[in-house]
Amino acid sequence: MPVFTTNLPSAAEEFPYQLQRTPPNGALVAVVSSTQLLGTYTHFINNRTIPCTKPRDCEPCEEGIQKRFHVYLTAIRTDTFEHFIFETTAAGADPFKNYLRMVSEIRACHFKASRPSGKQNGRIRIVCKQADLTKIRLPDPPNVARLMCHIWNVPYDPADAGPSISTEVAEALAKRSNAHPKPNGEDNSTGPLRLVQ
Numbered sequence: 001m002p003v004f005t006t007n008l009p010s011a012a013e014e015f016p017y018q019l020q021r022t023p024p025n026g027a028l029v030a031v032v033s034s035t036q037l038l039g040t041y042t043h044f045i046n047n048r049t050i051p052c053t054k055p056r057d058c059e060p061c062e063e064g065i066q067k068r069f070h071v072y073l074t075a076i077r078t079d080t081f082e083h084f085i086f087e088t089t090a091a092g093a094d095p096f097k098n099y100l101r102m103v104s105e106i107r108a109c110h111f112k113a114s115r116p117s118g119k120q121n122g123r124i125r126i127v128c129k130q131a132d133l134t135k136i137r138l139p140d141p142p143n144v145a146r147l148m149c150h151i152w153n154v155p156y157d158p159a160d161a162g163p164s165i166s167t168e169v170a171e172a173l174a175k176r177s178n179a180h181p182k183p184n185g186e187d188n189s190t191g192p193l194r195l196v197q
């Protein structure tokens with residue numbers, strides 16, 4: 001006899017969340033489920049984004065490969081209810097930082113991410129507003145750092161999760177040289193970041 005249950009196992013517990021970026025066409029509309037804007041430097045090598053491991057040894061850094069700052073959060077799409085990890089650049093995260101200044105909590109931020117130019121690496125436009133929590137209920141916030149380590153296939157160390165990006169740090173990181181969209185790379189909407197160390 002089958003044993004039925006209404007308590008369905010969570011796929012998210014077993015499978016890594018899918019990583020999604022702002023699409024070139026249309027818009028990604030979602031509600032943030034995580035509690036922090038978490039970011040780290042990354043390198044783009046062999047068509048893949050990998051984490052920069054500075055201040056520890058980092059081979060790409062030693063080879064002079066540029067590093068860029070990426071911001072990660074989890075969110076639920078309002079069209080498919082898919083729970084996913086949203087990746088954006090430091091500059092792409094600006095509207096989230098402005099939202100944080102006013103609302104003080106990134107969780108439950110309803111956002112619409114698009115690229116008005118319709119180009120793959122076009123500038124990102126993110127419009128934020130507060131989600132109506134009387135109509136939706138958000139799941140517990142996932143551990144974004146752990147999920148990203150899973151995606152990158154690197155060991156997760158809670159000490160590496162680091163602090164959430166403070167407004168000041170994020171602003172410093174966003175101070176970048178003039179945006180020059182590059183023909184290669186995945187998401188170059190912000191242009192090269194100038195390292196702030």
Ligand SMILES: [Zn+2]
Nearest residue numbers: 052053058061
């Ligand atoms: Zn590095």
